[in-house]
Structure formats: structure tokens, C-alpha cells
Amino acid sequence: MINIGLYYGNKPIEAIVFTPVSGKYNLYTENGMQLELVTGEMIYISYDKNGIKVQDLDKVIGTFKNVNLIGVASQNSFKIKCEKPNYKPRSYDDNLLIKQHDFEDKLVLINNIDLDNYVAGVVEAEVGPSPPEEYFKLQAIICRTYALKSYNRHDPEGFNLCDRVHCQAYHGRPKNHKIRMAAYETSGIVVVDSDINLITAAFHSNCGGQTANSEDVWTKPVYYLHSVVDTFCRAENNACWQKEIPKSKWLNYLHQKIQLDLNDSLSIAKAENLTQENRQLSFRLDSLHQLNFTQIRQDFKLKSAYFDIVDNGNTVLFKGKGFGHGVGLCQEGAMRMAKMGYTYPEILHYYYRGVHMIHISTLDFFKEE
Numbered sequence: 001m002i003n004i005g006l007y008y009g010n011k012p013i014e015a016i017v018f019t020p021v022s023g024k025y026n027l028y029t030e031n032g033m034q035l036e037l038v039t040g041e042m043i044y045i046s047y048d049k050n051g052i053k054v055q056d057l058d059k060v061i062g063t064f065k066n067v068n069l070i071g072v073a074s075q076n077s078f079k080i081k082c083e084k085p086n087y088k089p090r091s092y093d094d095n096l097l098i099k100q101h102d103f104e105d106k107l108v109l110i111n112n113i114d115l116d117n118y119v120a121g122v123v124e125a126e127v128g129p130s131p132p133e134e135y136f137k138l139q140a141i142i143c144r145t146y147a148l149k150s151y152n153r154h155d156p157e158g159f160n161l162c163d164r165v166h167c168q169a170y171h172g173r174p175k176n177h178k179i180r181m182a183a184y185e186t187s188g189i190v191v192v193d194s195d196i197n198l199i200t201a202a203f204h205s206n207c208g209g210q211t212a213n214s215e216d217v218w219t220k221p222v223y224y225l226h227s228v229v230d231t232f233c234r235a236e237n238n239a240c241w242q243k244e245i246p247k248s249k250w251l252n253y254l255h256q257k258i259q260l261d262l263n264d265s266l267s268i269a270k271a272e273n274l275t276q277e278n279r280q281l282s283f284r285l286d287s288l289h290q291l292n293f294t295q296i297r298q299d300f301k302l303k304s305a306y307f308d309i310v311d312n313g314n315t316v317l318f319k320g321k322g323f324g325h326g327v328g329l330c331q332e333g334a335m336r337m338a339k340m341g342y343t344y345p346e347i348l349h350y351y352y353r354g355v356h357m358i359h360i361s362t363l364d365f366f367k368e369e
Contacts (some may be wrong), residue, residue, distance in 0.1 A: 001112055001113065001115070001161040002099070002112075002113060002114075002115050002118055002147065002151070002160050002161065003110050003111070003112050003113075003158075003161075004110065004111045004113060004118060004159060004160065004161055004162065004163055004170060005108070005109070005110055005154055005157060005158075005159040005161070005162040005163065006080075006090075006092075006109040006110065006111055006163055007082070007087070007109060008056055008162035008163055008164050008165070009162070010085075010087075011085045012085075012101075012104055012105065012106030012109065013047075013082055013084070013085075013106050013107045013108075013109060013158070014046060014047045014083075014084035014105070014106060015044065015045065015046035015047065015082070015083040015084040015107075016021070016044075016045050016046075016080050016081060016082050016083060016107070017042055017043070017044055017045075017080070017081040018037075018040070018043050018045060018069060018078060018079075018081075018096065019040065019042045019044065019078060019079045019084060020037050020038060020039050020040070020041060020076070020077075020078050020082070021039065021077045021078055021079050021274060022036050022041075022073075022075060022076060022077045023071050023072070023073030023074070023075055023076030023077065023090055024037070024071070024072050024073045024076070025034065025037040025038075025069050025070065025071055025072065025110050025237050026069075026072050027043070027054070027061075027067065027068070027070075027071050027319050027339055028065060028067075028068045028069075028070060029054075029064035029065070029067055029068070030063070030064060031062075031064065031067055034054070034061055034062065034318065035056075035313070036038050037069070038087060041056075041063070042056070042057065043055065043056050044056070044083075045067060045098060045107070046083075046091075046107075047100065047105055047106055048063055049105075050063050051063040051065055051087060051100065052064050052065070052066070052099070052100060052107065053062050053097055053142050053221035054067060054282060055123050057187070060066070061180055065099070065100070065344060066097075066098070066099050067098040067099075068095070068096075068097050068098070069095060069096040069097075069098075069183075070095050071094055071095055074329060075091050076093070076094060076095075077091055077092065077094075077173055078091065078092055078096060079091045079092075080092065080096070080109070085121075089124060089171050090172040090173075091173040092101050092111050092112070092113065092121075092172045092173055093113055093114065093117040093118075093121075093137075093173050094113040094117060095111070095112040095113070095187065096110070096111060096112070097109075097110040097111075098110070098287045099158065099284055102126075103345050108157075108158065108159075109363075110158065110159045111172075115142075115144065115147070115360050116183045116184055116187050117173075117180075118147065119140050119143050119144045119147065119174055119183045120140070120174045120179050120180045120183035121170050121171065121173060122143045122147070122168045122169065122170050123139045123143055123172050123174070123182065123183065123238055123283065124171070124173045124175065124176055124179050125141050125168075125169040125170055126139065126143065126168065126169055127139055127177040127331060129175070129178075129179065131180060131335045131338065132335070132338045132339055132341060133181075134338040134342070134344050134347075135334060135335050135338035135347075136178060136179050137182045137185060137344045138329075138334060138347050138348055139182075139331075139339070139345035140179075140182045140183045140186045141153065141186050141189050141190065141191060141344070141348070141357065142156060142182075142187070142191070142203060142329060142348075143168060143200040143201075143299075144190055145190045145191045145198055145199060145201040146168060146200075146201045147167075147168060148198055148360070149198040149199070149200060149201065150167060153167060154167070155218070159201035159349045163312060165194065169347045184343075184346050186333075186361045188360050188361060189210050189357055189358070189359060189360075190355050190357070190358065190359075190360050190363075191348065191352065191355050191357055192228070192355065192357075192358055192363070193223075193224060193354070193355055193356075193358070194223075194354060194355075194356075196356075196358075196363065199224060199352065199355055200214075200222060200225065200328075201215070201328065201329070201352075202325070202327045202328030202329070202332075203226060203329040203331055204235075204322075204323070204324025204325050204327065204328065204330060205322075205323040205324045205325055205330075205331050205332060206236055206238035206239055206304075206322045206323045206324065206327075206330055206332045206333070207230050207233055207306075207321075207322045207324075207330040207333065208213070208233070208234075208240075208304060208306045208321025208322025208323075208326070208332070209229070209230055209231065209233065209234045209239070209321055209322070210230060210279050210319070210326075211227050211228050211230060211279075211326055211327065211328065211330060211351065212227055212229070212277060212279055212305070212306075212325065212326035212329075213225065213227045213279075213327075214226075214228055214327050216279070216281050216292075216294070217294055217325050217326065217327050218327070219306075222353050223353075223354060224352045224353055224355050225311065225327050225328055225344075225352070226347060226353060227279060228350070228351060228353070230330050230333045230351075231331045232332075232333035232334075232336040232337050232340075233322070233330050233333030234329075236332035236333070236335075236336060237332065238303070238305075238322065238323035239321065239322065239331060239332070240319075240321060240354060241302075241303045241316065241319075241320040241321075241322065241323070242302075242319055242320065243300070243302060243317075243318045243320070244312065244315045244317050244318070245300065245315060245316055245318065246314065246315055247272065247311075247312075247313075247314055247316050248314075248368065249271075250271065250316045251268065251271060251272075254271050254285075254291070257291050257299075258285060258287075258289040258290060258291050260285065260289070265317075267285055270285055271285075271309075271314055272309065272310055272311040273309060273311055274309040275308045275311065276293075276306060276307065276308060278305050279305075280293065281293065283296065290357070292305075293305035293306070293307075294325075298327070300318075302318060302324045303319060303320055303322070303324075304320050304322040304323055304324060304325075304326060305325075305326065306320060306321045306322050306326060307319060307320035307321065308320075328351060329348075329351040329352065330351065330353065332353065333348075333351075334347045337350065345357065350352060
């Protein structure tokens with residue numbers, strides 16, 4: 001089981017309606033079990049200065065420090081409707097834990113959920129329902145590895161991970177049955193490096209034809225996050241992009257960042273015309289004046305750091321390749337490989353070289369050896 005903080009970073013949650021969708025739920029507090037809920041029954045839970053107030057359609061059940069809604073059937077799911085603020089309903093598997101925030105007047109909602117059910121929800125949130133089944137299996141393994149690698153990220157806040165992109169996007173129970181089956185069929189499988197440590201399972205939307213070295217983006221070299229040529233993603237949706245920027249803005253930016261001489265015609269020509277035939281680390285005027293492409297991407301909010309620059313009169317045209325940081329698995333390339341009949345182990349080893357897929361139950365065995 002894993003604990004996921006819900007609605008993380010959103011407006012403070014002051015009140016929700018909880019409804020079982022399947023199975024049966026018992027409501028537990030610090031005073032023991034308070035009531036049983038079956039499918040379709042509703043309770044209203046709200047923040048109160050004295051604690052967490054719980055009431056059904058007829059009466060107030062009580063005010064408590066902690067409220068835990070625990071599924072007691074073989075399979076359990078529930079719906080949350082946030083009333084304050086008003087958000088669209090979401091459905092989740094397994095259990096809901098509720099506590100008061102330590103410093104704010106709000107509820108903290110935590111989905112206590114089976115790891116595979118969580119992985120299925122992440123896969124649907126990250127890639128949607130359209131890729132082939134073989135890709136769902138691959139993404140499930142990557143998401144599981146990523147989750148366990150980052151397991152303690154939010155421990156000080158009382159849960160393991162949140163539902164935002166920096167932990168992995170998670171919007172609740174998946175609607176696609178094939179995604180759920182992919183998570184179950186790969187249950188327990190994770191990816192480790194040559195030292196039997198969980199890998200940093202980085203992925204991005206589209207690499208533009210070549211993935212990036214980890215050290216070119218995050219400074220630290222990792223052997224399995226090494227650049228590979230990817231011919232599979234070059235015709236996919238996010239393979240190409242363009243952005244036009246006023247020439248004066250671009251040249252002044254370089255003047256500020258790397259002391260571009262605005263009176264040097266040779267340097268100006270270099271700044272206005274650039275071709276990255278292969279991914280490069282930095283834009284260079286000379287050995288002393290250079291700037292990382294990842295910094296340019298960040299400052300100009302570009303889709304990737306893999307781009308050419310073309311003189312376009314009063315503007316410069318950034319002609320880019322790919323979408324995302326470019327490190328690790330290229331999602332659109334991997335989806336294309338799956339459509340062509342490659343298996344998920346073949347796809348995984350294409351992007352992460354020199355890694356191993358093992359079952360999490362064997363990790364301790366290998367560590368002891």
C-alpha cells in the first residue's frame with residue numbers, strides 16, 4: 001500500500017462529499033468505528049475549528065481528529081466531490097484517510113491505495129487511453145519504479161507521494177480496463193541498475209530523434225541515461241515545433257548572458273544562425289562564451305533544448321525537435337515501437353541500456369548476496 005496526497009497544491013479543501021462506488025466502507029476515528037457505508041450512501045465531511053466534522057443526511061455523527069474510510073470488501077472504490085472549493089468529482093480505489101492540516105484551516109486528503117491500483121491511475125493520467133497494450137505494460141513498470149524510487153518524498157507531510165506531475169500525475173481510478181490489466185500483469189516488476197538499485201526512470205514526451213545525456217540536463221552522469229538515436233519518434237505529434245522571437249530580444253539576451261558583442265558582425269551571424277545536427281550541450285560563441293541549451297529553453301519557455309535558429313529578418317525562428325527534457329524513455333517513440341510489434345522488454349532496453357527488470361520481492365535477496 002502507498003499513501004498519495006490528493007489535490008496537492010490546489011486551493012484549500014474545506015469540505016467534501018464521500019460516496020462508496022463499489023464494495024463497503026467502515027468509518028474509523030480515534031474513537032473506533034463510527035458507521036458502515038454501502039454503495040450509494042453519502043457522508044459530508046468538513047473542516048471545523050474543533051476538528052473534522054462528519055455528518056450524514058440526518059445528523060451530525062461527530063467531530064474528530066482523524067477520519068479513516070477503509071474498504072472492507074474484496075474490491076472497493078469511492079467518489080469524492082469537493083464542495084469547498086467546488087471541483088469535479090473524482091473516483092479512487094481502496095481507502096481514504098483524512099486529517100487536519102497542521103498550519104492551515106483545511107483538510108488533508110490521502111488515498112491509501114494498493115501500489116498496482118495507483119500505478120494504473122498514473123499510467124492513464126500520464127499517457128491517456130489510446131496507446132497499444134504493450135506500451136501500457138512498459139509505462140506501468142516505469143511508473144512503479146519511479147514511485148518506489150521517490151517513495152519518501154512527502155514523508156514530512158504525512159504521505160509518500162502527491163498527485164502532481166513532479167511526483168507523477170494521478171487523477172484517480174483509471175477508466176480504461178486495459179490499463180488496469182497492464183498494471184496487474186506486470187505486478188511487482190521494477191527496473192534496477194547494475195548495482196541492483198532502482199533506476200531513475202526518467203521519461204519525456206518526444207526526444208526529436210535523439211535522447212539527451214542526463215549530465216547535459218541535470219549535471220550528474222548516469223550510465224543508463226545516455227543519449228541514443230531514436231528514429232521512431234520523428235514523425236509523431238510532438239516531433240517538431242517553431243517559435244519566433246524578436247531578433248533584438250534574442251541578441252540582447254545573449255549580450256546579458258554571455259557578453260555577446262553587439263558590434264561584432266561575426267558573432268551576430270553565429271547568434272542568428274545555428275544548426276544542431278546532433279544534440280549539443282551549449283550554444284558557443286567561443287571557448288569562453290557559451291550558454292547551455294537547457295538554460296535557453298527555460299528562459300524562453302521552449303518545448304525542448306534541441307533546436308536550430310534561423311535568421312528571419314527582424315526575428316529569429318527557433319525550429320525545434322521534440323517535447324520535454326529528452327532524458328530516458330521517449331514516450332512517442334516507445335508507443336511507435338509498440339505499434340510496430342516490439343515487446344515491452346525490447347522497448348525498455350532500447351532507451352535504458354544495461355538495466356535489469358526484476359520483481360521487487362527479490363531486491364532484498366540480491367542486496368544480501
